[in-house]
Amino acid sequence: MIHEKKRTFNEFAASKGLRSTRQRDIILDVFLSTHQHVSVEELYLKVKASNPGVGQATVYRTLKLFVEAGLAREVLLHDGQTRFEHVMAGEHHDHLVCTGCNAIIEFENETIEKLQDEIATRHGFKIRSHKLEIYGLCASCKG
Amino acid sequence: MIHEKKRTFNEFAASKGLRSTRQRDIILDVFLSTHQHVSVEELYLKVKASNPGVGQATVYRTLKLFVEAGLAREVLLHDGQTRFEHVMAGEHHDHLVCTGCNAIIEFENETIEKLQDEIATRHGFKIRSHKLEIYGLCASCKG
């Protein structure tokens, strides 16, 4: 899948006439090696660990490109930091967020998605995206 | 309802041992006179119009109290500003957000709420709150 994503990005870059740079390769590699929901700062530190030359601004810029290319998605939780998660083509999920330990549980629910479509239709609204976040305490934190 | 909310806040203040101040009265009055989804800056300007002495920090501080007291709710959309909306006791709704004209349509859906409970239960998760925002184009902006 990693190779798949690299190809996705290369195709996107080509279609946009973007140049291929060492920095973007590095950032993509590091991003693909992370777990879900990385903050820019976290990613920047990881990148810097192996490649001290890379600037923070470039990490910001490149993550935006990943979103445009469809291989990352912005996740804004309540902690003041934009996070990015991997996205498989066509895949979608929502989040249970534990306010105790910051754990994030992902889930999908087809019925909820359908109900959202119905609601939108009822209001003459054309959905582009949506966000469902459930905040509370996970099994361990409920204790 | 306005009187009701004032009482709610006074009770909250009493229970917390908060002192009663002119500023809080003013800010509550102005807040209750606004429409839904006010930003802090908007509210601050309204307050300043009639009461130039009141500081912005106090508006920030007081809005937090309203949330604690249960008569306001934070709404974080994608525009970099925290907004606050009125909350009636026990009432809840979610949002359709038009990315064209920034209109906000409110809706309630009991089935979605129930499905969320099921999902939480399935994951041993104790829900404290949730947020469902549907982004897209409203009827006018779809054109």
Next chain:
DNA sequence: CGGTAAAATGAAAATGATTATCAAAAGCAG
């Protein structure tokens, strides 16, 4: 009523994430 301790306020500074600037470096078509 004053007198006082604690809480609240306002102005200004600090913070922190993100974005803009711009000179220097790198990629690429010819």
Next chain:
DNA sequence: CTGCTTTTGATAATCATTTTCATTTTACCG
């Protein structure tokens, strides 16, 4: 290579929100 354009990195700028802290208010007690 050459020349032109994009990209980069360091740094400054933004902008919403928070913190600080000296001053003002409030609540309470004698």
